Amino acid sequence: MVTMKSCFLFACIIGLSLAQDYIELRPYNLTALNIFHNSDFNGNGQFERSELNDVFQNYDVNHDGRIARHEYLHFVSQPLYNFAVILFEDYDCAPPPDGFVDDVDFDLYYKLMDGNQDGMVDSDEFVHHWISVLENNEAAHSPSQPPVMP
Ligand SMILES: [Ca+2]
Ligand SMILES: [Ca+2]
Numbered sequence: 001m002v003t004m005k006s007c008f009l010f011a012c013i014i015g016l017s018l019a020q021d022y023i024e025l026r027p028y029n030l031t032a033l034n035i036f037h038n039s040d041f042n043g044n045g046q047f048e049r050s051e052l053n054d055v056f057q058n059y060d061v062n063h064d065g066r067i068a069r070h071e072y073l074h075f076v077s078q079p080l081y082n083f084a085v086i087l088f089e090d091y092d093c094a095p096p097p098d099g100f101v102d103d104v105d106f107d108l109y110y111k112l113m114d115g116n117q118d119g120m121v122d123s124d125e126f127v128h129h130w131i132s133v134l135e136n137n138e139a140a141h142s143p144s145q146p147p148v149m150p
């Protein structure tokens, strides 16, 4: 069911990307915190396992409970397309990768974010996770020649 929960994981960034060739994601800690606030739908300061489904539900265009690669990438445009390709491979983490992100992948990915393995992802864990994702994939989301700041 599609609701007005249109805060995709990168909604804030995708919105900008419509008008810009270049997206500045630094400082990463602020970007990560921004993503957290857009993903903590009930605003309780925790990113619950169910909220991972909420984040992705609008990508599931044909409502079969899993996100196909093309469904995910359909929502992403340059300059974040290459980054999104990598992100989808990260999300499709349950072996073997099958080109779909479903609950098995979500379970595993959620455990990956849950640094202290207490079954709940708090804002620190979420931010820590996304900072390393942003750092590790810098080449995919940053142009080789960043614009010169005045
Ligand atoms: Ca929450
Ligand atoms: Ca999968």
Ligand SMILES: [Ca+2]
Pocket: 114, 115, 116, 117, 118, 119, 120, 121, 122, 125
């Ligand atoms: Ca935790």
